[in-house]
Amino acid sequence: YESFSYCKEYTFPNNFKFGVATAAYQVEGAWNTGGKGENIWDHMTHTNPSSILDRSNGDIACDSYHKIKEDVRLLKNLGVDFYRFSISWSRILPSGKTDHINPDGIRYYNELIDELLANDIKPFVTMHHYDLPQPLQEEEGGFLNLKLADYFEDYADVLYKNFGDRVRDWTTFNQPTLICFLGYSGEFIAPMITRKDGGYLCGHTLLIAHAKAYHLYNKRYRASQKGRIGIVQNIFWFEPRTNNIEDLQAAEAANEFNFGWFANPIFSKEGDYPQIMKENIEYASKQEALPKSRLPEFTQEEIELIKGSADFLGVNHYTTFYCSPVEDKSIEIGLFYIPDMNTNCIVDKTAEGSSSSWLKVKPTGFRKALNWIKQQYDNPEVIILENGISDAGNLLNDCLRVNYYNLYLTEMLKAIHEDGCNVSGYAAWSFMDNFEWRSGYTQKFGLYSVDFDDPARPRTPKMSAFVFKNIIRERKINWTYTPDGFRPCERSKIKE
Numbered sequence: 389y390e391s392f393s394y395c396k397e398y399t400f401p402n403n404f405k406f407g408v409a410t411a412a413y414q415v416e417g418a419w420n421t422g423g424k425g426e427n428i429w430d431h432m433t434h435t436n437p438s439s440i441l442d443r444s445n446g447d448i449a450c451d452s453y454h455k456i457k458e459d460v461r462l463l464k465n466l467g468v469d470f471y472r473f474s475i476s477w478s479r480i481l482p483s484g485k486t487d488h489i490n491p492d493g494i495r496y497y498n499e500l501i502d503e504l505l506a507n508d509i510k511p512f513v514t515m516h517h518y519d520l521p522q523p524l525q526e527e528e529g530g531f532l533n534l535k536l537a538d539y540f541e542d543y544a545d546v547l548y549k550n551f552g553d554r555v556r557d558w559t560t561f562n563q564p565t566l567i568c569f570l571g572y573s574g575e576f577i578a579p580m581i582t583r584k585d586g587g588y589l590c591g592h593t594l595l596i597a598h599a600k601a602y603h604l605y606n607k608r609y610r611a612s613q614k615g616r617i618g619i620v621q622n623i624f625w626f627e628p629r630t631n632n633i634e635d636l637q638a639a640e641a642a643n644e645f646n647f648g649w650f651a652n653p654i655f656s657k658e659g660d661y662p663q664i665m666k667e668n669i670e671y672a673s674k675q676e677a678l679p680k681s682r683l684p685e686f687t688q689e690e691i692e693l694i695k696g697s698a699d700f701l702g703v704n705h706y707t708t709f710y711c712s713p714v715e716d717k718s719i720e721i722g723l724f725y726i727p728d729m730n731t732n733c734i735v736d737k738t739a740e741g742s743s744s745s746w747l748k749v750k751p752t753g754f755r756k757a758l759n760w761i762k763q764q765y766d767n768p769e770v771i772i773l774e775n776g777i778s779d780a781g782n783l784l785n786d787c788l789r790v791n792y793y794n795l796y797l798t799e800m801l802k803a804i805h806e807d808g809c810n811v812s813g814y815a816a817w818s819f820m821d822n823f824e825w826r827s828g829y830t831q832k833f834g835l836y837s838v839d840f841d842d843p844a845r846p847r848t849p850k851m852s853a854f855v856f857k858n859i860i861r862e863r864k865i866n867w868t869y870t871p872d873g874f875r876p877c878e879r880s881k882i883k884e
């Protein structure tokens with residue numbers, strides 16, 4: 389796939405849907421308004437402000453909680469078919485449990501959903517996007533505790549009951565690999581627990597929680613609401629650093645541990661965790677003379693419950709990493725260094741990059757990742773629910789982002805038209821600049837710029853907003869398009 393054949397003009401399939409994406413904690417603000425409960429990001433940013441690069445938090449963020457009409461107007465202007473947002477569990481269930489359903493939470497999301505539908509935009513809802521209610525973490529141990537699967541099922545029931553008559557597109561969890569690997573096995577995101585088995589215990593709970601929410605929908609809601617349930621996995625594409633067999637094996641292990649961890653139990657024919665995960669973790673656990681593997685085991689009944697428990701596969705993609713075996717001490721430890729998967733993956737430092745050290749512009753990785761998914765899981769329906777790039781901010785003439793979208797969408801169109809990948813939709817990350825987790829407001833991913841120094845949080849369209857709007861309207865990539873008032877972009881330095 390190395391060639392960049394721009395000669396062929398690909399258009400988007402007729403029924404292909406476009407959207408933009410955000411997440412509750414990153415845009416809503418109103419962190420304690422209207423009876424909302426505290427979540428783990430409220431707690432972490434308030435009790436440990438130095439955990440955030442600029443010591444900021446999501447107390448106000450983009451203040452989207454107070455800007456429903458304004459934001460839906462901007463979405464309408466972009467011409468999107470759907471808006472992917474997440475619901476704050478703590479705004480609906482302040483304690484995390486159904487002892488108290490917060491009426492203002494129901495009101496807020498009803499208003500947002502109704503305003504979207506009044507403007508012919510489909511709500512595409514993520515139930516959990518990193519923002520677990522703090523009491524569930526503090527009193528129950530968070531996702532380390534299998535009981536969270538029952539609390540999640542109860543939460544999903546409240547969502548289906550209150551919004552399912554108008555919301556037809558649901559995803560349960562956003563990026564379970566990162567929730568678990570970065571939150572429970574590494575100090576990257578809240579709750580910043582570091583246990584060698586933390587990620588695996590978390591993953592076990594999430595898969596059972598997801599399956600419970602899926603089967604609840606089948607039992608009680610699907611017949612009347614006729615919607616669909618998915619899950620969102622982030623695929624960093626992992627390449628071998630060189631073509632020697634050890635690197636090839638390291639890259640394959642990384643793809644299985646990063647993506648297969650949650651995709652295999654749900655989308656593969658055999659179900660259950662990927663074989664390589666079970667073997668590697670069993671071996672590593674034996675090396676440490678542990679009584680049993682750090683990776684929990686599903687019963688046959690659980691394997692059957694989880695297998696096939698999704699109607700589509702939500703995929704987030706940003707960039708590509710290059711992998712070698714852990715033993716190869718010639719390279720520094722990368723962001724993805726998972727001893728159990730015996731691989732160490734780094735970015736290509738020579739590639740065009742962004743303000744996020746982990747994000748390099750490697751478009752062909754997107755096409756390869758989509759082909760790997762097609763081949764691994766028998767070409768499931770894929771909806772891209774995040775893709776985008778950050779810059780240091782306040783860049784209205786954002787050529788890095790314009791080039792990134794043109795390059796990545798071109799590779800996605802090749803995967804669709806040349807490779808037969810079953811991709812039915814695409815959402816850009818992100819609708820607007822927002823709270824970028826531990827990087828605070830130092831990394832901006834938005835098509836719209838947000839002025840966080842202005843209490844009104846004004847939104848200003850960047851050039852990429854006009855380019856994305858034009859792609860939706862023309863249904864093809866137009867490298868020559870330059871919106872009024874902006875300087876033309878030089879084609880990206882990426883070889884063509």
Ligand SMILES: O=S(=O)(O)CCCN1CCN(CCO[C@@H]2O[C@H](CO)[C@@H](O)[C@H](O)[C@H]2O)CC1
Pocket residue numbers: 411414562563566576622704706746774817824825826827833
């Ligand atoms: O910062 S550190 O280097 O110490 C640790 C890495 C933090 N990761 C980086 C990768 N990012 C990608 C997928 O995460 C997605 O991508 C977007 C951009 O990150 C987020 O805004 C979305 O919420 C998330 O769904 C998740 C957070």
